Structure formats: structure tokens, C-alpha cells
Amino acid sequence: MNARRAQKKDEVSVVLCGEAGQGIQTVEKILAQCLKLSGFHVFATKEYMSRVRGGSNSTEIRISSKRVSALLDRMDLLIPFHKGALKHVEKRISADTIVLGKRNIIPEDFRLPEKNHIDIPFSKIASEIGGKIYVNIIAAGVVLGTVGVEQGFITNIIKEFFSKKSEDIIEKNIEAIKKGYEIGAELLNSGKVKFAISSSPKVKDENLLNGAEAVGLGALAGGCKFLSSYPMSPSTGVMVFLAQQMKDFDVVVEQAEDEISAINMAVGASYAGARSMVTTSGGGFALMIEGVSLAGMLETPVVIHIGQRPGPATGLPTRTEQADLELALYSGHGEFPRIVFAPGNIKDAFFLTQKAFNLADKFQIPVFVLTDQYLIDSFMNLPLLDASDTRVENYVIRTDKGYKRYELTKDGISPRGIPGFGEGLVGVDSDEHDEEAHITEDLVLRKKMVDKRLKKLDSIRREVVPPELVGSSDYRILITGWGSTYNVVREALRELGREDISFLHFNQVYPLYEGTRDYLKKAQKNIIIENNATSQLGKLIKLNTGMDIETKILKYNGLAFSVEEVVTEIKKILSKENT
Amino acid sequence: MMESQIYEMGDIDIAWCPGCGNFSILKILKLALSELGIKPEKLVLVSGIGQAAKIPHYFKTNFFNGLHGRAIPPATAIKAVNPDLAVIAESGDGDMYGEGGNHLINAIRRNPDITNIVHNNMVYGLTKGQASPTSQIGFKTPVQVKGVFLEPFNPLALAVALDASFVARAFSGDIEQTKDILIEAISHRGFALVDIFQPCVSFNKVNTHKWFKENTYYLNGSHDSSDRGNAFQKAIETEKLPLGIFYKNDKKSTFEENVGVYSKNKEPLALRKEERMKKLSNLIKSKR
Ligand SMILES: Cc1ncc(C[n+]2csc(CCOP(=O)(O)OP(=O)(O)O)c2C)c(N)n1
Ligand code: SF4
Ligand SMILES: [Mg+2]
Numbered sequence: 001m002n003a004r005r006a007q008k009k010d011e012v013s014v015v016l017c018g019e020a021g022q023g024i025q026t027v028e029k030i031l032a033q034c035l036k037l038s039g040f041h042v043f044a045t046k047e048y049m050s051r052v053r054g055g056s057n058s059t060e061i062r063i064s065s066k067r068v069s070a071l072l073d074r075m076d077l078l079i080p081f082h083k084g085a086l087k088h089v090e091k092r093i094s095a096d097t098i099v100l101g102k103r104n105i106i107p108e109d110f111r112l113p114e115k116n117h118i119d120i121p122f123s124k125i126a127s128e129i130g131g132k133i134y135v136n137i138i139a140a141g142v143v144l145g146t147v148g149v150e151q152g153f154i155t156n157i158i159k160e161f162f163s164k165k166s167e168d169i170i171e172k173n174i175e176a177i178k179k180g181y182e183i184g185a186e187l188l189n190s191g192k193v194k195f196a197i198s199s200s201p202k203v204k205d206e207n208l209l210n211g212a213e214a215v216g217l218g219a220l221a222g223g224c225k226f227l228s229s230y231p232m233s234p235s236t237g238v239m240v241f242l243a244q245q246m247k248d249f250d251v252v253v254e255q256a257e258d259e260i261s262a263i264n265m266a267v268g269a270s271y272a273g274a275r276s277m278v279t280t281s282g283g284g285f286a287l288m289i290e291g292v293s294l295a296g297m298l299e300t301p302v303v304i305h306i307g308q309r310p311g312p313a314t315g316l317p318t319r320t321e322q323a324d325l326e327l328a329l330y331s332g333h334g335e336f337p338r339i340v341f342a343p344g345n346i347k348d349a350f351f352l353t354q355k356a357f358n359l360a361d362k363f364q365i366p367v368f369v370l371t372d373q374y375l376i377d378s379f380m381n382l383p384l385l386d387a388s389d390t391r392v393e394n395y396v397i398r399t400d401k402g403y404k405r406y407e408l409t410k411d412g413i414s415p416r417g418i419p420g421f422g423e424g425l426v427g428v429d430s431d432e433h434d435e436e437a438h439i440t441e442d443l444v445l446r447k448k449m450v451d452k453r454l455k456k457l458d459s460i461r462r463e464v465v466p467p468e469l470v471g472s473s474d475y476r477i478l479i480t481g482w483g484s485t486y487n488v489v490r491e492a493l494r495e496l497g498r499e500d501i502s503f504l505h506f507n508q509v510y511p512l513y514e515g516t517r518d519y520l521k522k523a524q525k526n527i528i529i530e531n532n533a534t535s536q537l538g539k540l541i542k543l544n545t546g547m548d549i550e551t552k553i554l555k556y557n558g559l560a561f562s563v564e565e566v567v568t569e570i571k572k573i574l575s576k577e578n579t
Numbered sequence: 580m581m582e583s584q585i586y587e588m589g590d591i592d593i594a595w596c597p598g599c600g601n602f603s604i605l606k607i608l609k610l611a612l613s614e615l616g617i618k619p620e621k622l623v624l625v626s627g628i629g630q631a632a633k634i635p636h637y638f639k640t641n642f643f644n645g646l647h648g649r650a651i652p653p654a655t656a657i658k659a660v661n662p663d664l665a666v667i668a669e670s671g672d673g674d675m676y677g678e679g680g681n682h683l684i685n686a687i688r689r690n691p692d693i694t695n696i697v698h699n700n701m702v703y704g705l706t707k708g709q710a711s712p713t714s715q716i717g718f719k720t721p722v723q724v725k726g727v728f729l730e731p732f733n734p735l736a737l738a739v740a741l742d743a744s745f746v747a748r749a750f751s752g753d754i755e756q757t758k759d760i761l762i763e764a765i766s767h768r769g770f771a772l773v774d775i776f777q778p779c780v781s782f783n784k785v786n787t788h789k790w791f792k793e794n795t796y797y798l799n800g801s802h803d804s805s806d807r808g809n810a811f812q813k814a815i816e817t818e819k820l821p822l823g824i825f826y827k828n829d830k831k832s833t834f835e836e837n838v839g840v841y842s843k844n845k846e847p848l849a850l851r852k853e854e855r856m857k858k859l860s861n862l863i864k865s866k867r
Contacts, residue, residue, distance in 0.1 A: 037867070207866050217866075220859055225848055226660060228652075245862070250853045252659055252838045257685035261652040264645060268625070268653025271643055273849030274660035294646055387859045419623050419641035419657070420664050421850060427635065429644040430628070438636050439594075439644070 009196045011064035013072050014143055016136075017089055018081025021053040023136040026161075028059045028379075030140050030177075034157050035063055036208045036381045038149040039199030043068040045378040047559055050233070050317040056088035063147050065198045069345065069380050069487040073562040077146070077193070079139050086110035098193065100142060118192060125179055130172045137173050138180035145184020146193045154181065207384050211375035211484075212237025214346045215305055217385065218353025218369075219277055220249055223392035224303070226269035226276040228254045228262040230284055233317050234373035235307035238279040259284040263291030263302070270300050271428055273396060273418035275357050277303040282311050282324045289331045292366050296336030298428040299406070299414070299453065301360035301367070304328075305353070308372040310558045319558035320373035322483055322531035328368045329510055329540070335450065337457040340368040340510035341465070344486025347382055348507055349375065352465070354390045359463070361395040363456050364416055370509070372531065374560035375484040399424025404435040408448060412455030457511065464513050471502030478523035479570070480549065482506040482537050485529055485561060492566035501570070509537060517545035527573060529553040531560065583613040586639050593637055594630075600751035600777030600788070601630060604698055605637055607754055608667075611761040622665045625654040627679065629705045631671035631698030631777070648678025655691040655834065661847040662692070662835045665765065669696040672774075673703045676712040676732050683734075686770055687741040691834040694764050694771045697734065698751075700779035701786045708782035718785060734774050735814035739807060739826050744769030746810065746826040750791050751777040756822070763824060769831050776820075798823035 014031075018024050028044050035042045041064045048057035060075075062068040075097045080086055086093070086106055099106070099117045111117070120142065126134040137158075144154060155174055162170045187193045209217075215238045219227070229239045243253040252269070256262035259280055266276040280288060285306050295302045306328060310321040328340050339359055343349040353369050360367040399417035403424025407414045414435075419426045427437030432449060434440045470490055477500055481489055489503050504519050506512075520526050520541070528538045528549040533556040538549050553569045555561055586609045595601045612622065619640040626632035628647035635642030641664070645653050654668035675683055675697045686695065701718070703709045710723045712732035719726045738746040745767040749757040757775065764771035776795065778788045798821050803809060810826035835841060840848050 205867065207863065209866055213866060217859070217863060220855065220862070223855070225851075226656065228656065246839055248858055248862070249855065250840050250844075250848055250851055252840055252848065254659075254838070256652070257681050260649070261682055261685070264649040264652035265656040267645070268643060268656035269660045269849075271653065272623070272657040272660045272664070274656075276656075290646055290649075294649075298643075298645075385863050387856060387863060392855075418849060420621060420661055420847070423620065425619060425639065425641050427642040427644070429636075429642075430646055431644065437642070437644075439633065 009194060010198065011062065011066070011068065012076045012147060012195050012197065013074050014061045014063065014077045014079070015058055015075045015089060015092070016061070016079045016081065016139065017056060017058040017085035019054050020049060020051050020057055022081045023133070024057055024059050024081065027136045027140045028061065030137070030157065030161055031061055031143055032208060032379050034144055034149055034154055035147070036206065037153050037157065037204055039201055039203045040147065040149070040197060041065065041067050041203055041381055042208070043070065043378065043380040045071050045374065045560070048318050056082070056084045058089055061143070063197055070491045071374070071488060071560050071562045073564045077143070079142070080106065081135065081139070083107060100139070118187065120183060126176065129176050129179070134172060134176040137176040141177035141180020142184040144177070145181040145186070146188050147195050147197050148185070148188055151181060203381055205384065206381045208379060208381050209346050210237070210377060210379045211346055211349050211371055212377070213241050214349035215279070215353045215369060215371065216241030216245070218350040219303070219357070220245060220251070221350070221354040221387050221390045222303070222357025223275045224277050224357060225250060225274035226252045226266060227279065228256045228265040228269070228276075229279045230256050230259045230262050232281045232284040234309055234376045235279045235281045235284070235305060237376055238305055238307070259287035260290065263288040264294070266302050267291055267295050267298065267300050270302055271298065271418070273421065275301070275361065277305060279305040279307070281307050281309050282327060283314060285324070285327065285331070293332035293334055293336070294430055295366040296332055296334065296338070296453070297430050299364040300428060301364055303353070303356045303360050303367050303369065305369045305371065307376045308370060310556070316558040318373065320531065320560050321556060321558065322372055323533070323536065323556070325370065325509060325536040325540070328370055336365070336453050337363065337460055338366050338368065338510065339460060339508070340370060341507060342370045342483035342509050343375070344483060344505050344507055346375070346380060347385065350385050351390070352507060358393045362393065363413065363460055365456065365460075370483060372484050396421070398422035399426060405437045406433060406435045406449070406452070408435060408452055411459055412452040413459070461511050461514065464511055465508040466513050466515070467504050467506045467519070469502055469504055469519070472499055473502070475502035475523060476500035477525045477527065478502055478504055478519065479527045479529055480504045480506070480520070480537070480541070481529040482509050485531060488561045488563055488566055489529060491563045492570065495563060495567050496570060506537065509540065512540060512544045516541060517547060520545060520547050520549070525551065525577065527551045527553060527570070529561070529566065531555055581613040581616055581618070583609040585613060585619060588637055588639050591637065594633055596781045598780045599630070600700065600779070601634070601698060603751040603754060604696075604775055604777060605634055607751070607758050608696070608761060609638070610754075611758045611765060614758070614762060615765055617665050617765070621663065622667070623657055625650045625657065625666060625668045627670040627674040629671035629674045629703070631669065631704075632674055634669055648674050649682065650674065651679060651682040651686045651695065654693045655686060655689060658691045658693050659835055659838055660849040662841065663847050666693040667696060667765070668693055670698070671704065671711070672697055672699040672701065672713045673711040676734055680712070684737070684741065687738055687743040689834045690744055690770045690831050692768055692770070694773065696761070697772070697774045698777045699774050700777045700783055702779050702783040704779050704782055715785065733814065734772065735825055736811060738772050739811045739814050742807065742828060743772055743826070744828045744831045745771035745824070746814075747771070747773045747824045748820070748822050749773060749775045750795055750822055751775055752788055752791060756797065760824060767827070768829070769833050795820045795822050797821070798825070
């Protein structure tokens with residue numbers, strides 16, 4: 001990337017790179033936790049292979065005096081845990097990158113100049129403590145030392161983190177992290193690394209969350225009582241999170257035999273009155289599609305979380321993409337309304353998932369929350385989520401005798417009863433049906449029922465979450481995006497410092513905000529940015545507004561956009577504009 | 580005991596062919612439920628798609644007529660979130676054993692307290708006469724032009740092999756005994772499979788009422804339904820097909836008992852008003 005910036009002292013980007021099974025994710029968690037509790041802003045994101053051992057995985061941890069929330073290419077510190085590390089991150093190495101580790105483990109072609117290398121005999125120190133497995137904890141200690149974390153926290157966090165392990169192992173891990181810390185502190189004090197990151201007591205009290213946890217918390221706040229799903233990366237985190245909460249919250253989490261069962265269960269639970277959700281990824285969702293149509297026909301609420309990963313088919317299981325918007329949008333045979341949210345960041349993932357449950361119940365429809373591996377797996381600190389802003393709105397009625405589940409009403413929404421609550425009987429039917437849910441081939445009634453279901457779209461449209469305009473409303477160039485690109489584009493624009501460029505970010509992609517055309521019309525030049533190959537939002541915008549955004553920044557190699565990359569791409573577009 | 584009238588829909592148009600075994604099953608189920616005193620408001624009939632699966636439309640009760648092959652998953656979930664409801668999952672042999680076969684296998688493992696009634700006419704009725712998983716070898720259809728050559732699916736052997744908690748077979752032509760079997764199945768705590776032989780007068784000219792009469796017999800009083808090995812022996816008999824309760828295992832815990840939400844509080848999850856805000860803000864605070 002040629003948009004590389006000079007190293008800032010109040011912010012550092014640390015990259016750990018190693019094989020699967022070398023404990024990089026453990027280090028990531030420990031570091032994020034220690035740094036945040038010490039009052040540093042942190043953002044951690046990983047890219048990893050779909051394997052349990054071997055290969056090359058990397059984690060980036062940004063540590064800063066200011067809030068950080070997006071992937072950078074820049075590496076200030078690189079800690080390689082295996083031979084292949086430098087090759088793996090080769091493109092990200094700059095003249096300022098410092099490698100920490102044993103120099104001779106790096107193949108000669110990849111060795112950086114002496115001045116970029118600080119020799120630390122990780123393996124030797126680890127062996128002295130008790131074995132190679134401590135290498136990663138020593139490395140964590142080094143990072144903490146170089147940024148000047150207060151040492152006090154560290155011991156406690158290690159104790160807590162390894163609480164299920166034996167005393168001896170805990171002691172050794174503490175020794176390892178302390179050793180590392182001393183080395184790091186010495187690098188800082190001697191001026192070999194020049195970081196001056198300040199901590200803030202406010203950060204200590206903030207949340208440290210990843211996207212999966214945010215979706216899970218949003219589900220709890222939305223009144224979710226039932227989740228049935230089938231494991232599939234990267235969406236499984238949400239199921240794991242809710243399963244962990246079963247002891248404290250009234251929620252059933254069931255691993256179904258397949259995705260078909262999962263969504264049919266969720267719709268069943270919802271029919272009986274429990275707010276329900278499924279969590280899956282594109283391939284699993286493909287199997288759920290009959291259930292989307294079922295929910296549409298039964299007018300039974302269900303929340304569908306899709307953690308997107310690259311397809312087609314199995315694609316790249318552990319990587320990221322925004323290529324299932326059209327799948328969500330057009331899934332399910334027949335015509336019926338739906339809502340599609342695409343949270344841009346962790347806070348929105350919480351609030352929109354919460355809202356998804358209310359809207360699903362209010363309109364008796366399927367509501368989608370589209371995230372992706374990048375959002376789900378990235379950790380960051382953010383101000384404590386305030387759940388008191390949220391409410392579980394009740395839309396279930398107690399039925400009377402003679403209750404009709406599909407009573408024809410003005411707005412298409414029939415009061416929703418559930419079985420066993422009131423005197424009435426509650427039927428639902430996947431066949432075309434009459435007001436009492438009995439199968440019908442009365443074709444006059446058929447038309448009325450289609451109109452009834454589609455009429456709900458009018459009310460749904462009135463509640464669309466408008467896109468956020470980042471930057472001046474007096475823009476010349478408008479960049480449009482959706483979902484997880486939010487923070488990256490924001491930071492890129494800050495970096496560019498161009499007052500004439502603004503960013504229009506969609507948190508809700510369907511139904512598309514009515515004023516979209518006005519936003520686009522106002523710009524002299526429109527650019528769309530998407531983590532896919534065919535500009536799926538672009539197509540939706542064209543369909544809705546007639547406007548074709550011809551200038552596109554698209555990425556579909558399985559990785560998220562980095563800040564530098566977005567800066568470079570925008571600059572390229574600007575330079576073409578000038579010629 | 581209530582009158583079975585309570586389930587009647589009045590004057591309705593029933594889509595089944597005259598003489599179809601489905602009429603008897605409809606009648607028998609209403610008798611069994613009224614004998615058990617289960618009120619329409621406390622019952623949910625869950626079905627898939629097919630001729631058999633139309634049964635909820637001829638029944639005055641709560642119902643969930645879902646998708647082909649998918650009666651069991653919603654039935655399982657409905658029972659889990661409201662165990663106060665009696666839940667019956669009911670469909671045809673194609674629906675339950677073909678399209679929904681994986682759900683049957685896993686419902687047996689999961690053991691929700693639901694009754695699974697399968698109208699087994701050994702054919703696909705609604706789609707006009709193709710082979711079903713239980714069609715017999717040599718059964719000719721416009722699709723299976725040379726006759727079926729797939730080994731017929733044996734639901735009873737499968738269920739016993741998986742240690743299902745209740746396994747029975749009945750015949751729609753015998754109102755009294757089928758009613759008794761259904762009463763036991765519905766009262767049974769745990770997953771209860773009842774495969775009911777049902778003549779399809781329009782598309783199965785082989786396995787007729789007469790054929791079922793001649794090719795079945797009832798397990799006698801000496802059959803020990805707690806003996807799994809013996810039950811399996813009976814299940815794989817083909818010379819003549821046994822009817823009755825093959826196997827029962829009363830010791831299994833149910834899905835609802837295992838999901839955890841009822842260990843302290845018996846109130847149905849679906850109707851519960853949980854005060855979450857405080858717990859939630861504590862949880863959020865713990866994520867630091
Ligand atoms: C997903 C799907 N595939 C196929 C069908 C068409 N279909 C409807 S009923 C049926 C089979 C019916 O056979 P069975 O379940 O034995 O019921 P029967 O009509 O014999 O009572 C089929 C294949 C469908 N409705 N949905
Ligand atoms: S097609 Fe067969 S199963 Fe269906 S109603 Fe007619 S006789 Fe009964
Ligand atoms: Mg059949």
C-alpha cells in the first residue's frame with residue numbers, strides 16, 4: 001500500500017502472526033483485556049485460515065490514545081511466531097516496521113535490516129520457564145511493556161484467564177508475562193521503541209466487545225427466548241454467547257440437526273409466543289430459505305442473523321465478504337415483506353438486533369441482521385451499551401372466542417394471538433388460507449391475502465432507519481456503503497481530510513430509505529464501496545432510484561478493507577477526475 | 580371424558596377421496612382426544628404437506644400447518660416453549676419418512692413430549708401416486724415404471740434401534756384398537772411414534788383395506804413392550820406385519836426437562852414475563 005503513513009507516537013499497530021494452534025487468539029484476548037482495563041483504546045481484528053493447526057494466521061491489535069475501530073495495513077510491531085510469518089504479511093511491511101523475535105528463525109530472503117529487528121529469544125526464555133507453550137504469553141508481556149501498561153492489572157487478568165488451569169500453570173504464565181513485560185519496558189525506556197500512548201480512566205469502564213457478543217446481547221435485549229441453529233463460521237459465536245447465558249436468562253438454545261430444522265423450529269417457537277432467532281452464514285442460510293417463505297406466509301416473526309463469509313458454496317469459511325445481501329433480499333419463494341439491517345459497528349449490532357425483534361413482532365415478518373466475519377470477530381472498546389434505551393414492545397394479544405388469526409385489517413396487520421393464551425384458537429397455514437387460517441382456493445380471497453401481506457410494507461417503510469451521513473452535508477463527492485465498512489471508510493475520510501467528500505452509510509438496506517435518491521442527486525460524483533464483486537447495494541439502489549453508481553470500490557479476496565486501501569482507492573478516483 | 584363433537588368444524592368441504600383411510604384416522608383421533616379430555620384450546624396439531632397433513636383443517640383446535648417434511652421441528656419447539664399444550668405432529672409417510680427423515684431421527688434422540696402420527700399409505704397421495712419411502716418392492720407408479728427397487732423404509736425398526744420412548748403401529752380400519760393405541764401414545768411422556776396403516780383408494784391398488792387386513796396381526800398380551808430386543812424382532816417381521824405397541828421406554832427424560840428453563844419455574848416460557856433489564860445491564864457491565 002503506498003498510502004502508508006508515518007508512524008504516530010500515540011498509536012501503535014501490533015501484528016501477531018503464527019500458525020493455528022500457537023495461541024495467537026489467546027494472546028489477542030489477553031492483550032485486548034489488559035490494554036482496555038489499563039485505559040488504552042484498543043481494536044483487535046484477525047484473519048485466519050479454516051484449519052485447527054498450521055497455516056498462517058494474523059491478528060492486528062491497535063493500541064491508541066484515541067478511539068480506534070478499523071483495520072490498518074500498517075504494522076509498527078510485528079511478532080512472528082513461525083517461519084512463514086514474514087512472507088504472510090510481506091505486503092504490510094514498511095521501512096518503519098519493527099520485528100520482535102529471534103532473527104535467525106526468519107528465512108534469509110525475508111529478513112529486515114538490522115535496525116528493524118529487535119532480537120528477543122522467545123523460545124529460550126520460554127524453555128527456561130517450562131516449555132515452548134509460554135512463548136505467546138511472553139510476547140503478550142512484551143507488547144504490554146512497550147506501551148507502558150500498569151503492571152498491577154496483568155497478574156489478575158492472567159489468573160482469571162487461566163482460572164481453570166492448575167496453580168503451577170497459572171504461576172508459570174504469570175512468570176512468562178512478567179518476563180515479557182520487563183523486556184518490553186526496557187525497550188520503551190531505552191528508546192528502542194518510541195511510543196507515547198496515554199491511557200484514560202474513562203476507557204477502563206467501557207465495554208470490550210466483539211460483533212458476535214453485540215448481536216447476542218441485542219437478542220437478549222430484544223426479548224429473544226429461543227435460538228435454534230446449526231454451527232457455521234463465522235456465525236456460531238452468537239449461538240455460543242446465548243448458550244452461555246442460559247443459566248441466567250430464560251432462553252432455550254438448541255443445536256438443530258440441520259439449518260432446515262433450525263428455522264422451522266424457530267418459526268414454531270415464535271408461533272407459540274417465544275421470540276425466536278437463528279444464526280447462520282450464507283451456506284446454512286441457503287438451507288433455511290424455505291423457512292423465510294414460511295415465516296412470510298404464516299406471518300410469524302423470526303429474526304435471522306447471517307454472518308457473511310465468501311461463497312459460492314463453501315467458499316472461504318473463515319473470511320469475510322458482503323455478498324449475501326441479494327440472497328437475504330430475494331430469499332424465499334413468493335412475495336412478502338421483510339426488513340434487512342446491516343449494522344456498521346458493534347454498537348449498532350446491539351441496537352439493531354434488539355430492534356429487529358420488535359419489528360419482527362410488530363409486522364409479523366422475517367427480519368434480517370446481516371453482519372460478516374470482520375464485524376463478528378473484531379473486538380473493540382466502546383462506551384457502555386445502555387440497555388435502558390431499549391424496550392421489548394409487546395404485540396401479542398389475549399384471544400377471545402371466535403378469534404381469527406388472519407383477520408383482514410386496514411394496514412394488513414392482524415392482531416396476533418398465540419395458542420394457550422385466551423379463549424380463541426390460533427391456526428397458521430403455509431397454504432393460502434382464509435381469515436381463520438384454513439386452506440382455501442378461493443381466488444378472490446387469495447388476492448386479498450396477498451394484498452394484506454404486502455400492505456404491511458407501507459407501515460414498514462415509515463419506520464426505515466435512515467442512512468447516516470458522515471461529513472458535511474455540503475459535499476461534492478459522496479461515497480455510499482453499508483454494513484461493516486462503516487468505521488474503515490470513516491477513518492479513511494478523516495485521513496484524507498477532504499471537506500468535499502462525505503460518506504452515506506446504510507444500517508438498513510431494505511426497504512431502502514426513501515430519500516436515498518436525494519442524497520445521491522446532490523453529489524457531483526458518486527462512489528460506492530462494497531466488500532463484494534458485483535456491488536449488490538449498488539444494484540439495489542439502481543432498482544430503487546434509477547441511479548447507477550458507476551464508480552465502485554470493490555474488494556472480494558476474502559479480506560476486509562483496510563483504512564489505507566480505502567484512502568488509496570479514493571485518491572486514485574480523484575486523480576482520474578483531475579486528468 | 581368430553582364429546583368428540585367439540586372438535587367438529589361443522590359443514591366443511593373435505594378434500595379427501597371417498598373411502599380414504601384418512602377419514603377414519605380423523606375420527607379416531609377426535610375420539611382419543613375427547614376421551615383424554617384434552618380441550619381444543621390446549622392442543623396444537625402440527626402438520627406438514629400432503630393429503631394426511633390436511634387433517635388440521637378438519638379439526639377445531641390450534642394448528643400449525645407448516646411445510647412438507649417439517650412438522651416435527653415446529654412441534655418440538657412449540658412444546659419446548661409451552662409444555663402446557665398437548666402437541667401432535669401428524670403427516671403422511673412421504674412427509675415424515677422422506678422429506679423429514681432427518682427430523683424424525685433427531686426427534687427420537689431429542690425426545691420432546693410430542694406424539695408423532697404418520698398416515699402410512701405407502702404412496703405419495705397428494706402428488707398423485709409416486710412411490711413413498713414405505714412403498715413395497717415392485718410397486719409400480721408412473722415414475723417407478725419398473726417397480727420400486729429401493730428397500731422399503733422401516734420406521735419401527737429405526738425407532739426401536741434409536742431407543743425411541745414409544746413405538747407403535749396401528750391400522751385405520753380398526754377404530755377401537757387404534758383409538759386405544761393413540762390414547763396411550765398421547766398420554767405417554769416423551770416422543771411417541773404411531774405409524775398408522777392407511778389405505779389410499781386412489782393411488783395404491785396393492786396395499787388396500789383388504790390387503791392390510793390380511794397382512795397384519797396384533798401383538799398379543801404376552802408381548803413385553805419394555806423388551807427392546809424383542810421389539811426389534813417384531814419390527815423387522817415382514818411375513819405378516821404386527822400391530823400394537825412394540826416398545827416403550829418410560830425412563831427417558833424429555834427435551835423440555837433438559838432445556839433448563841423449567842428446572843425452577845414451571846410457567847411456560849412463551850407466557851413468562853421475565854424482568855431482564857437488570858440482568859442485562861449486569862451482563863453488559865461484566866463485558867469489560
Ligand atoms: C418441499 C416440497 N417438495 C415437494 C412437495 C410436493 N409434495 C406435496 S405432498 C408430497 C408427498 C405426499 O406424500 P405423503 O407425505 O405420503 O402424504 P399423502 O399425500 O400420501 O398423505 C409432495 C412430494 C412440497 N409440497 N414441498
Ligand atoms: S389420494 Fe389416497 S390418501 Fe389421498 S385422499 Fe385420496 S385416497 Fe386418501
Ligand atoms: Mg403417503
